[in-house]
Amino acid sequence: MGNSQTATCEPQKEVRLVKRADPSQLHEVFYKYASVKKQSVEYMTPKDFIQNYLGMHVERETDPYIVDLLGAAVDQTKDALISFEEFRDFEALLCAPDAMYKLAFQLFDTNGSGHVSFNEFQSVFSLTEVHQHIPFDFDSRFLKLHFGEEKKKELSYQEFTQFLQNLQEEHARQAFISFDKDKKGVINAIQFRNIMSTIKKHLLTPFVEENLVSVAGGETSHLVSFPYFNAFSSLLSQMELVRKIYSSITKGDANIGVTKEEFLLSAQQFSQITPLEVDILFHLCILDHPTGHLTGSEIEKIRPPEESVQFMIQQQQKKSEIHRSPVLAIAESGYRFFLGGIAGATGATAVYPIDLVKTRLQNQRAGSMVGELMYKNSFDCAIKVIRHEGVLGLYSGLLPQLVGVAPEKAIKLTMNDLLRDKFSAPDGSIPLWAECVAGGCAGGSQVMFTNPLEIVKIRLQVAGEILSGPKVSAVSVIRELGFFGLYKGARACFLRDIPFSALYFSLYAHMKLYTADENGVNSPISLLVSATIAGAPAASLTTPADVIKTRLQVRARKGQTQYHGVIDCARKIMREEGFKAFWKGAPARVLRSSPQFGVTLLTYELLQRMFYIDFGGKRPVGSESKAAPLTTDLPPVNPDHIGGMRLAVATFSGVETKFGLWLPKFKSTAQAQ
Secondary structure, eight states, X not given: OOOOOOOOOOOOOOOOSSXXXXXXXXXXXXXXXXXXXXXXXXXXXXXXXXXXXXXOXXXXXXXXXXXXXXXXXXXXXXXXXXXXXXXXXXXXXXXXXXXXXXXXXXXXXXXXSSSBOHHHHHHHHTTSHHHHHSXXXXXXXXXXXXXXXXXXXXXXXXXXXXXXXXXXXXXXXXXXXXXXXXXXXXXXXXXXXXXHHHHSGGGOOHHHHHTHHHHTTOSXXXXXXXXXXXXXXXXXXXXXXXXXXXXXXXXXXXXXXXXXXXXXXXXXXXXXXXXXXXXXXXXXXXXXXXXXXXXXXXHHHHSXXXXXXHHHHHHHHXXXXXXXXXXXXXXXXXXXXXXXXXXXXXXXXXXXXHHHHHHHHHHOOOSSOXXXXXXXXXXXXXXXXXXXXXGGGGGTTHHHXXXXXXXXXXXXXXXXXXXXXXXXXXXXXXXXXXXXXXXHHHHHHTHHHHHHHHHHHHHHHHHTTOTTSOOOOHXXXXXHHHHHHXXXXXXXXXXXXXXXXXXXXXXXHHHHHHHSOTTXXXXXHHHHHHHHHHHXXXXXXXXXXXXXXXXXXXXXXXXXXXXXXXXXXXXXXXXXXXXXXXXXXXXXXXXXXXXXXXXXXXXXXXXXXXXOOOOSSOOOTXXXXXXXXXXXXSOOOOTTOOGGGGGHHHHHHHHHHHHOOOOOSSSOOTTTO
């Protein structure tokens, strides 16, 4: 008999992205983060796993429902607890070549049945930002083909992967039809940009996104037909093929220019690339360099960002290795100090008349001296100042105020930012106690400038009350007081400024988060509102300290009570004028401090946006969109991420970017449920 060959089905060698973790090490890591113990068995909660272990969704405003949903992908029993066995199985899943698809499947398999039903798909997809911006038709023919006419069919893992691959194309098709109100087969450039930046944003580079309106419809029209819409999406999806065709023409030289005719000729070997797609490709290229030639650098400007898990891991590693030199840190503080000075001067000028009224009211003392009670209230004070001293009287003492307010506000803003940066986690989150400490230290640091400034300002402001007295100037006040006299009332100044800043900056940070839009961005109006509102409670609650400081710093006239220190002043005010005296000028103080800090912080934040310099630090919260997660947004590598867990964050991020399943982070999901 001759040699015969038989076919055998031998088990294939298992292919994994990374080596599995050692079970004993995995045990140690699990118990380090497990926070629940039931019947002597330890478990992780979704928060333990997603936020504490992976470092994802750690912003204070993160919706806990989203954290639970992500954690449920690991929780096979769906009991809101993650056992070590489930933790270990998930680590194995992440090592598989198709981990991204498997994770997406487990996100949608909310009951752990091993299949995805229509209701499960609808409940999860309705939470995504894509659906909330452009609603998906859950009664579409597309879904009936997959889930059956009565939507009772359930998808297996393999079926779900193909369904997920086609889902974005169907959503984009539905969006086009919904925008084509007149059913003419065209949409305008703005509608085109809306669809692409919402449903296809994972395919857009910054260059393409900026030029969506310019390129829409071609070189002669800004109406987008359905064939053009499909061709544009198809081109971006096939940029790797475009790069391959270009390399075959240039023999790998990225500097050689290729004409449209040369590219079309070579593209005939590939049926996937159509002439319309080539037209779009060259139209995009001539927007920046109208040479009519395609080069390697222009392809890179159009090619969508890398979506592989390996690439995202590299980005995490790079982020964890970033270290700033001391020179850059000092330069950033100097930059903030300069902008803070400009912002402080702007805010002080805007509200100085209110500050003058506040000071005169606080210095007005009850007693028997004739003419001592000059003002009935804030409005009466302002009218009398204008009547007797003119409009410019409202700005008495402004010049020394501006000279001192620049370094005062600059050091306060710089110190607060510096300490917030030090206390902040890599993702930007910061605990409340750290916010208060940063603000309090900022308030304390400014006293070296504040006290001399305010004692001069106050004496100039009250000088106008005595029309027959000698003319008072800033120089004469400084000469009279001397260096140490300029710090009279410094204790009261500390007593006022430390709690004020601790309250103010903490409230301002939380108001910014509350007034930010759905993408986490603060508009100028929201900045002004946040900074102004935060000033009201901070200013009113610290008024007693401000009254004591004012009494100590104003030179008492003949017959008026003399004060010797903070405690002595507080006792005498209480005894002679009662508790209400501590709140004199509170309305004027709120009316002055709130808008002043509103204008100051608005100016400071806008200056940082307008004249942004990258020192390798952090941009101000609310200055840029957080709606579209980027690979650079991934938290840095954690040493506890071992084995497959090294891929966990990148895989979660890949599910969002590859399949467009972005889950909201900065708004409630209650309406979506």
